[in-house]
Amino acid sequence: MVIVAIVAVCAVLLVLAFLLPRLSRHPQRGTQRALGIGSRAGSSAPGALGRLLSKPFRSSSRAVGRSGSAGRRARSRSPF
Structure with a gap:
């Protein structure tokens, strides 16, 4: 469940960074x-x-x- 949430956050952030880099x-x-x-x-x-719990x-x-x-x-890098 947590992995799915992190993947979703990364995907949203990737799209947001591409469309609105500063924001x-x-x-x-x-x-x-x-x-x-x-x-x-x-x-x-x-x-x-402690190392095991903080690694994820x-x-x-x-x-x-x-x-x-x-x-x-x-x-x-995009042309537009």
Whole structure:
């Protein structure tokens, strides 16, 4: 369920970054901030459990960042 939500957010952000590059930065930062809160909460667990609990949030945040930058990069390369 969570994976589907992250994929949907990345897809929406990709389209938004392609159509409105400047306006896509705020939703991207908000999503990354929310995922960062989850990552910090998960990493408060001791030892390897903390790394295990925070990893999905870190990788999701990285995916959101890559999705936004890919949309803006594709827009800059487009001929129009």
